[in-house]
Amino acid sequence: MDFSWTPEQVELYQRAFAFARAETEADWKRLGEFGLLGLSLGVEHGGSGLPAVDTARVLEGLAHGGLSPGRLFAASAHLFAAAMPIAEHGSPELQQRFLPRLASGSAIGANAISESTAGSDAYALKCRAERDGDDYVLSGAKSFVTNGPVADVFLIYASTNPKHGWLGVSAFVVERDAPGLRVGSEFVKHGLSGSTLSSLYLEACRVPAANRLGDEGAGARIFEASMRWERCCLFALYLGVLQRQLEQVIAYARERKQFGKPIGKFQAVSHRIVEMKLRLEAARLLLYRAAWESDQGRDASEAISLAKLAVSEAAVQSGIDAIRIHGGAGVIAETGVALALADALPSLLFSGTNEIQRELVARKLGL
């Protein structure tokens, strides 16, 4: 067993870290130029062809360097839940049409499965896709679509055969200007600023049958594959946030004095920081093991759910700890300390809630 990074992986991380240091608010175009938007897409499609381990490492480096977590979240939703499914399940024609634009950042991708009555029960879709000649006609509404307000390309899941439940779900690539597609107004949300969220309405939206990914009924399998990418690689951004936060609290605990000495000399504070370190290291090991298992082509679903749980729970708990260590300064907006907690809270929910991840692991354990 070898836990060390290769020189190429070290270089990737350093390049990501340096880019983020210089451009904390990099816009979408710059993220495309850096290569973030196509990290795991094949070189033939304009991507970098990186495996999951390296892709995750770049995301960690970018967040550690200070690139906005919201921006990284938006880029990850674009890459893992919209572009990767097209790369893995799209026809050569769909790949050629969309992937180079998605990889360069000249087009923005979004994925739309959730509905107001189909959240954790993701395949209980009311959104229908009915075949009509060479087209499908999509009708329904989607409730939470990251990048919705700005996306050019939507990956939309709809039921082609409601009687067949999750085996009746299909996935379609739909362009923003498709007749009958309407994007709702942007939600005001807590945390992850730099990413946008909206609902989506489909009113007899006509989509060519050639825009279907994979076979009719393959939607659930396609969505699960995209969630494996997301739960693994997207969550690496929180490792970078946690690393940065750890460095921040150590510096603060050394500098801030009470009762004539640095607060880091009080065991209550130093042990809290050690717990933050422990949480980060444990979450990091789980995440990279999950990414590695995935790259090996193994069934990594249990490792991925465990990693998603460990990273997101660590992000929330350490977000609270960082505030406590900073005392009152922790809740003053100017210090930015509480922002990490606001950015962490949604991670308990998206990509499948943590309760659902526990359910998935419980099933793997035969419970």
Ligand SMILES: Cc1cc2nc3c(=O)[nH]c(=O)nc-3n(C[C@H](O)[C@H](O)[C@H](O)COP(=O)(O)OP(=O)(O)OC[C@H]3O[C@@H](n4cnc5c(N)ncnc54)[C@H](O)[C@@H]3O)c2cc1C
């Ligand atoms: C910031 C953000 C971005 C998002 N982006 C997207 C996106 O781009 N595309 C998209 O399609 N969706 C997106 N979502 C939606 C997200 O996938 C859902 O919020 C999530 O699946 C949970 O669904 P829900 O919100 O309806 O909660 P519900 O499913 O109603 O859950 C409510 C509570 O009940 C619990 N619960 C439900 N069922 C069970 C069960 N069987 N066992 C135990 N507990 C259970 C949940 O864990 C939760 O605590 C996003 C959400 C957020 C917060």
